[in-house]
Amino acid sequence: MALIETIYTSESPVIIAAKENFHLLKQRYAQFQRRNKQATLNAAVSKALQEKIKERLSTKAKLKQRYSIKSKEITYIDSQIRNLSKRLAMYRA
DSSP states (O other): OHHHHHHSOTTSHHHHHHHHHHHHHHHHHHHHHHHHHHHHHHHHHHHHHHHHHHHHHHHHHHHHTTSOTTSHHHHHHHHHHHHHHHHHHHHHO
């Protein structure tokens, strides 16, 4: 912009077009930054959900040694795993 402004007047079509392009590039950059932040956040949440699911599966394996598959303890863990899996699917979509 500084170089162009030394050659053309502020009302010149070249200056006007350059300012419009600069404005559009700033808008696109801002949108890209928001999407990039959201992607980073989604990846972090997805990883945390995967870890929670692994923890619940481990707990379920330990509980299976003491309780029957239809016990309320196992049923509750299964419910947690299903809910976490549904939430994880939202972040992968």
